[in-house]
Amino acid sequence: MLNLVFANLMSGNLDSVWRILNSFNRDDLSYTDLSKTILSGANLKGVNLSGANLSHTDLSCADLSDTNLSGADLNHADLTKANLCGANLSGANLSHAHLGLAKLQGANLINANLRGSKLTHTDLSSANLSNSNLNDANLCGAVINERTIISNKWRLVWEIVSQSSKFRDLRGVDLTDAYLSEADLSDADLSGANLTSADLIEANLSNANLSGTNLYRADIFNTNLSNANLSGANLYHADLVDANLTMANLSNSNMSEAVVIEANLSGADLSGANLSRANLSGARLDDANLNNAIVVNTLFVNSVGLTDDGEYDLKQRGAIFQYPEVLRPR
Numbered sequence: 001m002l003n004l005v006f007a008n009l010m011s012g013n014l015d016s017v018w019r020i021l022n023s024f025n026r027d028d029l030s031y032t033d034l035s036k037t038i039l040s041g042a043n044l045k046g047v048n049l050s051g052a053n054l055s056h057t058d059l060s061c062a063d064l065s066d067t068n069l070s071g072a073d074l075n076h077a078d079l080t081k082a083n084l085c086g087a088n089l090s091g092a093n094l095s096h097a098h099l100g101l102a103k104l105q106g107a108n109l110i111n112a113n114l115r116g117s118k119l120t121h122t123d124l125s126s127a128n129l130s131n132s133n134l135n136d137a138n139l140c141g142a143v144i145n146e147r148t149i150i151s152n153k154w155r156l157v158w159e160i161v162s163q164s165s166k167f168r169d170l171r172g173v174d175l176t177d178a179y180l181s182e183a184d185l186s187d188a189d190l191s192g193a194n195l196t197s198a199d200l201i202e203a204n205l206s207n208a209n210l211s212g213t214n215l216y217r218a219d220i221f222n223t224n225l226s227n228a229n230l231s232g233a234n235l236y237h238a239d240l241v242d243a244n245l246t247m248a249n250l251s252n253s254n255m256s257e258a259v260v261i262e263a264n265l266s267g268a269d270l271s272g273a274n275l276s277r278a279n280l281s282g283a284r285l286d287d288a289n290l291n292n293a294i295v296v297n298t299l300f301v302n303s304v305g306l307t308d309d310g311e312y313d314l315k316q317r318g319a320i321f322q323y324p325e326v327l328r329p330r
Contacts, residue, residue: 035073050088060098070108095133124148135177136199153178160185186224206244231269251289266305295319 031051038058045063050070060080068088075095079102088108096116103123112132121141128149139158144150150158157178159165164184172192181201189209196216206226214234222242230248235255243263252272262282271291279299286305296318300306303321306314315321 030068040078055093065103075113124150129154136179136197138179138181140182191229211249256294290314299323 028048030048033053035053036056040058040060043063046066048068049072050068052072054077055073055075058078059082060078063083064087065083065085069092070088071091073093074097075093077097079099081101083103084107085103085105089112090108090110093113094117095113098118099122100118100120104127105123105125107127109129109132114137115133116136118138119142123143125143125145126147130149134154140161144158161183165188166184166186168188170190174194175198176194176196179199181199183203186204187207190213191209191211194214195218196214198218200223201221204224205228206224208228210230210233212232215238216234216236218238220240220243224244225248226244226246228248230253231251233253235258238258240260240263245265245268247267249269250273251269254274255278256274256276258278260280260283264284265288266284266286269289270293271289274294275298276294276296281299281301284304295314298319300319300321
């Protein structure tokens with residue numbers, strides 16, 4: 001039976017809440033608009049909330065066990081520590097929802113949208129995540145067992161972020177849109193892997209083999225890639241701001257339109273790399289090898305470590321050392 005005695009209803013959609021409290025059948029709240037309501041700690045066990053709008057709703061610590069939430073909109077909902085054991089979340093929109101420490105044992109998440117959701121230390125044992133969208137979902141510390149139905153790709157992502165993958169053989173794997181922030185992938189072999197749009201913020205990829213890897217639009221902010229092999233890698237439009245690329249091999253890589261602001265490229269091999277329209281403003285380039293690199297319209301504003309002769313040579317090849325008027329900070 002619906003019990004809202006512990007719920008805070010002093011903010012949110014009060015018209016909907018008032019209608020719910022005075023409804024004839026309080027166990028059937030299908031397609032009800034409860035968006036932006038505070039229902040923290042509410043007992044909604046077994047209630048029919050299929051198709052309901054619960055976007056931006058605070059359901060932290062709520063009891064939603066055995067609840068029907070199929071097709072419900074829970075985007076940006078706070079479900080921290082919520083009990084969702086046995087809940088039906090098939091086809092539900094849980095994009096960017098907070099599910100940290102939530103219990104989802106035996107839950108039905110078939111075709112659920114979990115894009116960008118936070119599943120840190122969430123219990124997903126025996127849950128069914130068939131065809132669920134886990135792009136950019138944080139699975140660090142989640143509980144996944146042999147009875148959890150989840151694709152091999154996302155089980156692998158969970159393994160990488162939940163334990164060290166140092167020296168691991170990951171050649172040619174599909175890690176597109178994977179959330180790998182702060183993962184330990186040092187000395188791992190990722191040659192030929194697909195990391196398109198992957199989140200590698202502050203990950204450790206030192207000494208890793210990333211030759212021929214696809215890192216198109218990957219987020220590599222403040223990532224450790226020292227001594228990594230990135231020869232022939234596709235880094236087109238990647239975000240490498242503050243990345244540590246000391247002594248990295250970037251020869252013949254495609255870094256066109258990459259953002260490499262204030263990255264450390266000391267001793268890096270950039271020979272033959274395509275740096276056209278890339279932004280290396282403030283980057284450290286001591287002893288970097290730029291022989292035969294394509295630098296047409298590449299920004300080197302306030303870069304550090306280039307010799308006068310090196311800077312002159314890059315200018316002759318089309319590099320830019322002052323912001324164009326249209327880009328100049330004001």
